């Protein structure tokens with residue numbers, strides 16, 4: 001080869017050792033350069049959302065030369081015979097967007113609280129979408145709680161198109177991981193924002209849900225206004241690995257400010273005297289359901 005051309009890019013799709021890299025001048029399909037594969041990998045060396053350097057090969061494909069350090073990553077632990085392996089669902093997400101429905105299906109707030117803790121631990125900014133507001137009288141009754149804690153909640157209806165401008169605004173020029181239970185309207189919302197987008201996302205997640213041994217495609221989709229959304233199914237199976245009971249309180253925004261005021265530095269906030277969390281609970285400054293979620297996550301349930 002005479003003069004090698006190197007380019008920077010973003011991995012927008014990953015499947016079976018192939019990486020689709022958006023260079024700004026089109027997509028290049030790449031494979032890992034041999035040197036990157038050396039040693040026993042404990043996790044994905046390259047993944048969806050990674051910023052990379054590639055060299056263009058004569059046949060139009062590319063070699064992945066270097067992977068930039070990740071800002072953070074959504075990671076799932078995969079137990080394998082050779083030892084635990086860290087699968088990267090998405091690297092460098094600017095935010096995670098949790099979609100829940102106000103009704104049909106009823107919002108599973110225990111699940112939302114669990115998702116929130118996982119995202120807090122991974123230090124990924126969070127947006128909550130309360131969809132299907134057309135089905136209830138007052139969506140704030142259910143989701144307003146999360147606003148008081150400090151989370152951004154966007155109230156939407158894919159049906160009446162309420163809240164779509166705000167959603168579009170929040171997604172613009174960012175890489176967003178989208179997650180939420182089945183049937184809450186994720187695809188409908190994306191389709192309402194940009195026709196065809198939700199359908200594309202759905203196709204991928206169907207493939208991913210078939211089982212662990214089928215081909216896994218991870219992909220993010222370009223938004224017309226700039227930015228990407230990536231469907232990240234499988235949050236339900238994202239264990240709170242590597243998390244100790246004693247750190248869970250730090251992932252509840254309304255608890256973490258109180259912890260320094262507890263009498264004991266290793267307070268579990270369950271039974272101790274002089275506990276600032278229990279005091280706040282008594283004064284209705286902490287929502288009992290959130291406290292229940294804290295107890296459950298602490299106990300490793302759910």
Ligand SMILES: Nc1nc2c(ncn2[C@@H]2O[C@H](COP(=O)(O)OP(=O)(O)OP(=O)(O)O)[C@@H](O)[C@H]2O)c(=O)[nH]1
Nearest residue numbers: 131132133157158159181182183184185186187188
């Ligand atoms: N009334 C009402 N129905 C909605 C709304 N958004 C979606 N739906 C309906 O809810 C059902 C599920 O919507 P989907 O968009 O397929 O949900 P999803 O989250 O993509 O589900 P999965 O792909 O299974 O994860 C469909 O029948 C939609 O028409 C809404 O804002 N209001």
Ligand SMILES: [Mg+2]
Nearest residue numbers: 186187188202
């Ligand atoms: Mg869908």
Ligand SMILES: [Zn+2]
Nearest residue numbers: 262267269275
């Ligand atoms: Zn305490």
